[in-house]
Amino acid sequence: DAKTTQPPSMDCAEGRAANLPCNHSTISGNEYVYWYRQIHSQGPQYIIHGLKNNETNEMASLIITEDRKSSTLILPHATLRDTAVYYCIVRNTGNQFYFGTGTSLTVIP
């Protein structure tokens, strides 16, 4: 199963874009990259996912490199409510979601 590597923590100024990196160098060709976030100790919340192409939804954008070994989650205008732990996950072909330790994002006023 592909493992993911993320920086343990990041800060971002309120209103600025938050760019959260993730390395998944052992990803297989048919494995999707998912991003979730966890606010306080609530259940993880789905943000976005992708396979090869860049994706955008109402919450964020996902940029996946051409070799698929890394990706970046972009929160275009971070707010204080975006302070959370962000998890980059590779969903394996068995449809299981394996979490790493995530990035703790702090949005600063």
Place this chain on the structure above:
Amino acid sequence: NAGVTQTPKFRILKIGQSMTLQCAQDMNHNYMYWYRQDPGMGLKLIYYSVGAGITDKGEVPNGYNVSRSTTEDFPLRLELAAPSQTSVYFCASSYSIGQNKAFFGQGTRLTVV
């Protein structure tokens, strides 16, 4: 739409006691999962199920049992509670086909003393 519902929200157990954590989903998802999350750590997969009557082990299955008699319910059983099982437990569900995403419950905080 309730989504994924976990009960109880909090529980304190004594060492050696047993209990069942309940999980129910109303989205007709065939895949269901149990995770545990220790303080400051990511989620670890305990067990998962691909449909009624089928279960399989995840990363950390020791000390737990599961069953899946219906599509909606996926209970997690602790037979002999140990302090190492103090954790927050999350249940999740998803569709198996397509670009599905997993929906999570709000968790059960379990303390074993």
